[in-house]
Amino acid sequence: MNIKLSIKILLFFVVLQTVQTLNGQIVPKKYLFNQTYTHEELITTYKALETKYTFGRLLTYGYTDGGNPIHLFVIDANTEFSPVEAQKRGKKTLFILNGIHPGEPDGIDASVEFAEDLLKDKEYQNLLSKVTVIIMPVYNVDGMLIRGNTRVNQNGPEESGFRANARNLDLNRDCIKADSKNMEVLTKIFQDWKPEFFIDTHVSNGADYRYVMTLIPTAPDKLEEPQKIYLRNQLLPKLFENMKVSGYEMAPYVSLKKDIPDSGIVAFNDTPRYTIGYASLFGTIGFTTETHMLKPFPDRVKATKAFITILFKELSENYDKVFALKKQALFSIQNSEGFYLNHETDLSRQENLLFKGYEAEYKTSDITGAKRLYYNRNRPFEKTIPYYAYLRGKNFVQKPEAYLIPQAWGEIISRLKANGIAMEELETEKEFNAEYYFIEEFNGPYLYEGRALVSPTKIRSEKGKIIGKEGDYLVKTGTESDKFILSVLEPLSKDSYFQWGFFNSVLEQKEYFSDYVFEETALELIQKKPELKASMDEFFRKNSDLDTPENRLEYIFKNSTYSDPNRGIYPIYRIMP
Numbered sequence: 001m002n003i004k005l006s007i008k009i010l011l012f013f014v015v016l017q018t019v020q021t022l023n024g025q026i027v028p029k030k031y032l033f034n035q036t037y038t039h040e041e042l043i044t045t046y047k048a049l050e051t052k053y054t055f056g057r058l059l060t061y062g063y064t065d066g067g068n069p070i071h072l073f074v075i076d077a078n079t080e081f082s083p084v085e086a087q088k089r090g091k092k093t094l095f096i097l098n099g100i101h102p103g104e105p106d107g108i109d110a111s112v113e114f115a116e117d118l119l120k121d122k123e124y125q126n127l128l129s130k131v132t133v134i135i136m137p138v139y140n141v142d143g144m145l146i147r148g149n150t151r152v153n154q155n156g157p158e159e160s161g162f163r164a165n166a167r168n169l170d171l172n173r174d175c176i177k178a179d180s181k182n183m184e185v186l187t188k189i190f191q192d193w194k195p196e197f198f199i200d201t202h203v204s205n206g207a208d209y210r211y212v213m214t215l216i217p218t219a220p221d222k223l224e225e226p227q228k229i230y231l232r233n234q235l236l237p238k239l240f241e242n243m244k245v246s247g248y249e250m251a252p253y254v255s256l257k258k259d260i261p262d263s264g265i266v267a268f269n270d271t272p273r274y275t276i277g278y279a280s281l282f283g284t285i286g287f288t289t290e291t292h293m294l295k296p297f298p299d300r301v302k303a304t305k306a307f308i309t310i311l312f313k314e315l316s317e318n319y320d321k322v323f324a325l326k327k328q329a330l331f332s333i334q335n336s337e338g339f340y341l342n343h344e345t346d347l348s349r350q351e352n353l354l355f356k357g358y359e360a361e362y363k364t365s366d367i368t369g370a371k372r373l374y375y376n377r378n379r380p381f382e383k384t385i386p387y388y389a390y391l392r393g394k395n396f397v398q399k400p401e402a403y404l405i406p407q408a409w410g411e412i413i414s415r416l417k418a419n420g421i422a423m424e425e426l427e428t429e430k431e432f433n434a435e436y437y438f439i440e441e442f443n444g445p446y447l448y449e450g451r452a453l454v455s456p457t458k459i460r461s462e463k464g465k466i467i468g469k470e471g472d473y474l475v476k477t478g479t480e481s482d483k484f485i486l487s488v489l490e491p492l493s494k495d496s497y498f499q500w501g502f503f504n505s506v507l508e509q510k511e512y513f514s515d516y517v518f519e520e521t522a523l524e525l526i527q528k529k530p531e532l533k534a535s536m537d538e539f540f541r542k543n544s545d546l547d548t549p550e551n552r553l554e555y556i557f558k559n560s561t562y563s564d565p566n567r568g569i570y571p572i573y574r575i576m577p
Contacts (some may be wrong), residue, residue: 026052027116029109031301036105036157037112039068039144042137045112046073053119055128057081062185066142066166070185073135075118077128083192086132092319094131094312095195097186097275099138100172100202102161103151106291107201110305111135117309127316134193139182142166154203156297172200173449175278176488177500178415186275191420195284196322197315200275201304204290206254207261208375210356212295213243213303216253216268216288218280221391222343224329230321231285235314242310248303251355252387253290259373260360264386265353266345272487272495281484283329285322287311330480339486340393341493353387356380395492400574402476403489404432404468409571412497413473416488421481424474433577434466437491437570439498439507451501456491466573474575489572498570506571511564513557515550522556532559 026048030036037045043058050058055077060069074081078089086093096114098107115135118124138144144161151160165171165180174183204214220232243250257264268288270277276286289307291300315322359379365372405412405423416423438460445452468474475485491498513521526533536555540547557563 025116025120027113029113031109031157031298034156034158034297036109036160036297038147039138039141042108042112043071046071046115046137049073049112049115049119055079056115056119061189063181064140064142064166064185065169065181066145068141068145070139070141070182071137072189073115073137075115075128075133075135077125080132083194087194090130091132092130092315092323093193093195093197094133094315095189095193095198096133096135096308097139097198097200098136099140099144099161100200100275101163101170102138102140102144102146103154103163104201104203104293105157105160106203106297106300106304107199107289107308108138109301110201110308112137113301114305114308114312118312127313130319131312131316132193133312134189134195136186136189139186140165140171151203151293153205154293155295167450169450172275173273175275176272176495176497177449177451177502178418179450184418187418190279190282190284191418194282195279196319196326197311198276198279198284198286199308199311200286200288202288202290203293203300204253205293206256207360208294208358208377209251209254209261209292210358210380211249211251212292212299213248213250213307214253214290214292215239215250215307216270216276216290218276218284218286219267219270219343219391221346221393222270222277222280223285224283224332226325226328226332227283227285230325235285238314239307239310243303243307246303246306246310248299248306249356250303250307252353252389253288257386257388261355261357262360262383262385264350264388265355266388267391269343269345269391272484277495281487282481283326283333285326333483334478334480336399336482338396338398339483341395341397341487341490341496343391343393345388346390346392347388349388349390351387351389352384354382355385356382397486397490397492399477399482399486400435400576402474402575403485404434404466404573404575405473405475406571407469407471407473409502411502412489412572415497416475416485419481419484421475421485422479424476426468426470426472426474428470430468432466432468432573432575433463435461435463435574435576436466437461439491439568439570442507445501445504452504453499453501454504454507455494455499459491463576491570503570506566507568509564509567511562513553513562515553518553518557522553525556525560532556535559 027045046058049056057074059072061072062070080086096111098111142165146162147159150162169180171182174180220228240250253268255266255268257266272278276288279286289304291303358375358377361376362371439456441458442454442456444454487493488497490496
């Protein structure tokens with residue numbers, strides 16, 4: 001160990017001991033010395049809070065893919081640490097999730113200090129009378145245990161964790177497909193506690209600018225009307241103003257329209273693969289805090305804590321209003337005729353945003369010889385830039401009465417059950433009027449987060465009678481979970497189970513032919529059906545680049561009774577009146 005490091009560590013403990021003696025605190029402010037907790041230190045600190053204060057409790061909620069425990073720290077002024085008891089008292093819940101990317105530890109440090117504030121400061125006691133706070137100290141425990149300097153260019157801490165979990169999955173892409181044990185735990189916590197507000201803490205760098213904190217809220221345009229109005233017109237302006245008062249002025253997340261902020265920034269499209277997108281399907285308003293990785297680590301932690309505290313106070317002071325808006329939203333979801341499955345940036349609606357940044361300039365790279373972008377911190381600016389804050393819906397789908405899920409698709413059934421979706425198992429064979437999709441053309445598959453994704457480009461639907469067998473499952477609509485149900489079961493939805501590759505086998509051809517034998521059969525087929533030959537000739541006239549002997553035989557085969565009759569049929573059926 002070098003002398004400088006030894007002195008630094010000694011100074012840290014001297015200061016820490018002095019501060020703790022004066023304030024009675026037990027949470028070490030490691031971030032002041034550009035350090036973050038190890039996992040052992042973090043859990044030890046939460047256990048110390050549990051020991052000292054009666055209304056804090058550290059629970060083990062499950063285990064990671066690597067076999068490590070996932071903890072939840074519950075703060076409840078009535079010492080009722082179960083969601084059932086808290087909800088009986090009418091308590092509302094703020095859920096703070098940290099360390100989904102452990103190399104972005106700002107929320108890890110901010111939350112444990114925030115927890116001690118709630119537990120020891122009397123000013124918070126009244127605010128806790130109607131709100132239970134649940135904090136996940138770190139979600140990706142496996143990644144946190146891989147200790148090192150894993151975030152290139154990030155301005156501290158000296159060491160932190162790794163982005164992926166034990167299966168090399170990015171857990172902030174796993175909320176729908178739920179391939180990790182981590183997500184099984186998060187799903188249970190979310191469905192147990194049903195939070196009103198949710199915070200997912202991160203660090204980001206898409207450009208260089210003067211803000212320590214930027215924010216991704218649940219996209220208001222994805223919410224039901226009462227929540228949308230509240231979030232866009234009341235809550236967000238209040239959060240931005242209060243963050244400015246705190247000394248950490250905040251900007252919308254800098255998602256660039258082009259290559260630099262001057263071109264404008266666009267609202268982040270929080271699809272359900274992300275935590276706040278997932279949360280919004282159940283009427284929960286979510287926020288992803290994104291501190292700027294080039295700012296000093298202590299400032300980033302303080303800004304994150306400021307935001308958490310401000311949102312906690314909002315829920316504590318307006319719990320009845322927030323809860324009423326959520327109930328109205330769930331009622332609307334239950335009684336709506338259908339939903340937009342996807343959203344896109346509305347470039348026809350532009351706001352003016354006063355943005356504090358640095359001038360973007362270009363110089364010749366010493367490595368490549370090409371022009372490279374950099375931000376000149378000697379030239380700060382404050383200018384108005386375009387902000388595209390609105391999304392517009394696409395792919396509207398009306399609800400069916402129910403969905404029939406054949407028992408063969410157990411992965412789908414288990415995931416629906418885990419998310420609290422009510423399901424009826426058929427006890428006898430039953431006939432239904434149904435609508436079903438044919439996936440005629442699609443892009444992919446391409447590899448992403450451990451799966452082979454596909455996206456349909458041409459779908460047609462047909463109606464007819466189908467038979468549900470004993471042991472198949474019926475998922476009825478007309479529930480508060482309908483937005484989730486349609487999002488995962490409708491194949492056009494970007495984060496549907498279909499597009500995540502759960503149904504790729506139905507797109508595969510299972511029966512084939514031998515050219516030398518099938519030649520005579522094919523000739524016989526087109527002689528008996530001249531319209532088949534005409535359609536084939538027309539197809540290859542329009543697609544001359546595909547016109548080969550093999551493809552002509554394939555065309556005849558696919559349009560004959562020898563072809564697999566079920567290929568391309570999406571096996572989740574929309575039950576109709």
